[in-house]
Amino acid sequence: MSDRVRLTASQAIVRYLSAQRTVVDGQEVPLCAGVFAIFGHGNVAGMGEALSASRAELPTYRAHNEQAMAHAAIAYAKTMRRRRFMACTTSIGPGATNMVTAAALAHVNRLPVLLLPGDVFASRRPDPVLQQVEDFGDPTVTANDCFRPVSRYWDRISRPEQLMRSLPQALGVLTDPAECGPVTLALPQDVQAEAWEYPISFFQPRIHELTRLGPDTRQLTAAAEAIRRAKQPLIIAGGGVHYAQACETLARFAERFSIPVAETQAGKGALRWNHPQNVGSIGVTGSSAANELARDADVIIAIGTRLQDFTTASSSLFRNPRRQLVAINVCRFDAAKFGALQLQGDALRALDELNVLLEPSVSAEYSARVKHLAQTWNSSVEAATAVSDTTLPTDAQVLGAVNRAIGTNGTVVCAAGGLPGELHKLWRAQDSDAYHLEYGYSCMGYEIAGGLGVKLARPDRNVVVMVGDGSYLMMNSEIATAIALGLKLTIVLLDNRGYGCISRLQKSCGGTAFNNLLEEAAPAVDFVAHARSLGAESLQVNNVRELERALNDTRAQTRTVVIVINTDPHHSTAAGGAWWDVAVPEVSGSKDVAAANEKYRKTLRDVSDLE
Ligand SMILES: Cc1ncc(C[n+]2csc(CCOP(=O)(O)OP(=O)(O)O)c2C)c(N)n1
Ligand SMILES: [Mg+2]
Numbered sequence: 001m002s003d004r005v006r007l008t009a010s011q012a013i014v015r016y017l018s019a020q021r022t023v024v025d026g027q028e029v030p031l032c033a034g035v036f037a038i039f040g041h042g043n044v045a046g047m048g049e050a051l052s053a054s055r056a057e058l059p060t061y062r063a064h065n066e067q068a069m070a071h072a073a074i075a076y077a078k079t080m081r082r083r084r085f086m087a088c089t090t091s092i093g094p095g096a097t098n099m100v101t102a103a104a105l106a107h108v109n110r111l112p113v114l115l116l117p118g119d120v121f122a123s124r125r126p127d128p129v130l131q132q133v134e135d136f137g138d139p140t141v142t143a144n145d146c147f148r149p150v151s152r153y154w155d156r157i158s159r160p161e162q163l164m165r166s167l168p169q170a171l172g173v174l175t176d177p178a179e180c181g182p183v184t185l186a187l188p189q190d191v192q193a194e195a196w197e198y199p200i201s202f203f204q205p206r207i208h209e210l211t212r213l214g215p216d217t218r219q220l221t222a223a224a225e226a227i228r229r230a231k232q233p234l235i236i237a238g239g240g241v242h243y244a245q246a247c248e249t250l251a252r253f254a255e256r257f258s259i260p261v262a263e264t265q266a267g268k269g270a271l272r273w274n275h276p277q278n279v280g281s282i283g284v285t286g287s288s289a290a291n292e293l294a295r296d297a298d299v300i301i302a303i304g305t306r307l308q309d310f311t312t313a314s315s316s317l318f319r320n321p322r323r324q325l326v327a328i329n330v331c332r333f334d335a336a337k338f339g340a341l342q343l344q345g346d347a348l349r350a351l352d353e354l355n356v357l358l359e360p361s362v363s364a365e366y367s368a369r370v371k372h373l374a375q376t377w378n379s380s381v382e383a384a385t386a387v388s389d390t391t392l393p394t395d396a397q398v399l400g401a402v403n404r405a406i407g408t409n410g411t412v413v414c415a416a417g418g419l420p421g422e423l424h425k426l427w428r429a430q431d432s433d434a435y436h437l438e439y440g441y442s443c444m445g446y447e448i449a450g451g452l453g454v455k456l457a458r459p460d461r462n463v464v465v466m467v468g469d470g471s472y473l474m475m476n477s478e479i480a481t482a483i484a485l486g487l488k489l490t491i492v493l494l495d496n497r498g499y500g501c502i503s504r505l506q507k508s509c510g511g512t513a514f515n516n517l518l519e520e521a522a523p524a525v526d527f528v529a530h531a532r533s534l535g536a537e538s539l540q541v542n543n544v545r546e547l548e549r550a551l552n553d554t555r556a557q558t559r560t561v562v563i564v565i566n567t568d569p570h571h572s573t574a575a576g577g578a579w580w581d582v583a584v585p586e587v588s589g590s591k592d593v594a595a596a597n598e599k600y601r602k603t604l605r606d607v608s609d610l611e
Helices: 009-019 046-053 066-079 100-109 143-150 160-175 189-193 217-229 239-243 247-257 288-296 347-357 364-385 395-405 419-426 446-457 469-474 478-485 500-508 527-533 544-553 591-607
Strands: 004-008 020-024 027-030 032-037 060-062 085-090 113-119 153-156 182-188 195-199 206-208 233-237 261-263 278-281 299-303 324-329 341-344 410-414 435-437 462-468 490-495 537-541 561-566
Touching: 004 009, 004 046, 009 020, 009 032, 009 046, 009 160, 009 182, 009 189, 009 195, 027 032, 032 046, 032 066, 032 446, 046 113, 046 189, 060 478, 066 085, 066 100, 066 113, 066 435, 066 446, 066 478, 100 113, 100 143, 100 182, 113 143, 113 189, 143 153, 143 182, 153 160, 160 182, 160 195, 182 189, 217 299, 217 324, 217 341, 217 347, 233 247, 233 288, 239 247, 247 347, 261 288, 278 288, 278 364, 278 419, 288 364, 299 347, 324 347, 364 395, 364 419, 395 419, 395 462, 395 490, 395 544, 410 419, 410 446, 419 435, 419 462, 446 462, 446 469, 446 478, 446 490, 462 469, 469 490, 490 527, 490 544, 527 537, 527 561, 537 544, 544 561
Parallel strands: 020 206, 032 060, 032 085, 085 113, 113 182, 153 182, 233 261, 233 299, 261 278, 299 324, 324 341, 410 435, 410 462, 462 490, 490 561, 537 561
Antiparallel strands: 004 195, 020 027
């Protein structure tokens, strides 16, 4: 019997993907959970044929927009803590480049997704084929070169046997905790259909389990030494805590050593909101408790965080020169930031090993201060999110209603606008699956597609998408996909007639209202009718009490529901928070801009370590 099998490149990709397995909660499952597909020329004949024949092993999902389907795939992987991923196949040209934004989003957020854009003929026979962009000086450049800077691994498969080398590397990147990110394999349409005799052994089932890099002994000793000396330590928990499945380990560590824990957007939910050591969110959209503790801390232990500018309040929280930063991160690139004492390794292993080396040493006074600050912050949250009867509630009041109604298995999903800041500050996450924010790229339009990915991963969760009118109008197509797949999303649409958060930012930089909020005379968008036309249930509510009731009333129904509420575009929560570096013009005819620039330059001198 031959030890080879003749397959097209597309069939080989599908067969190889189907053979990759992983273990989730003790159960062996396929590593690649399925493929989102929008067909066109450049993938319908090749990938389409292969996927159609393998539907039983590798499900294909038809979507409505390539960017959105990739968002859904990325949200799926995030919800699965990067233990499983999905693939996306597109036609050449616009279908392919529609996914570039999603690739960038996965790149920033260190999330796995396998992108399989169709490409122009490798043979160049029909050049220029329909949708080929044509570089005048370099025929090897195609639209898919746009993916290079936003892929962790990029290849163009110009011969079917190249898959023998490229697919294992692609899988390596998708499953490696430090390198993890988007993989792009550009697939010329003729190669997709071309056959080669692949060794059968290439398709042997393989189990990929999470690798946990252990910390280096010298780095571990140095980190333990620094933490031992700390009198006012603070932990910043990032997304890496979730991806390492280290939430419980972190909770025990924080309890044993009485170290307060602040959370980034990706880290939120690492500790339940009312855990005694949880002092809330950190940074620009942080709690007063976490930010005050960060400013005064002598040792900050940053775990699994990229330390992006919202986390560090544009580095102003890290200005104290006597403060020691210890960075626990599986990725060297992140561990090296801000001159940190590096502890490179898996968060769970690093915490376990530090646990052995340390003794509780924090004073009762410090613990009392932490408790007091956390209590004070919790009162601010209560005040901001309390029920109100106003017909134009704030985002915070709407958020409060959703938070109260979401139930113990709720997951809130959001990405851009004013909501992410309010959610980071005010949302009370009851468990580690309660909060799904895409704030690495903060991409408008991620929300509904992302909600679809979360629901695919966790059909048992009550998935509530909170979305602004701007984001909704930018991308809502996957409501139709959710309906088609029978996946229920609850979408709360906050209509403040425009780009509220950017309008507020414009004002805070001295600008006058311009090009953000809709003019008063502009017609209102009938969101209820729009959502209904896509197949969703939809309704308008007039205040947060009605919203809470509607959320409870629609909880048990199985069809996606869109609840629209009008909101105040001018207000966001003042409590907590910290500085954010937004450059103000040095020259302007406006007195307000000049004043804002003077204030900006003074703040820079006061807070930036680079001034
Ligand atoms: C794709 C994309 N385009 C532009 C932006 C910049 N941006 C951030 S928030 C925002 C306005 C969002 O409006 P809406 O969803 O209504 O939320 P609101 O600000 O009103 O809360 C814009 C334009 C972005 N984050 N993503
Ligand atoms: Mg808006």
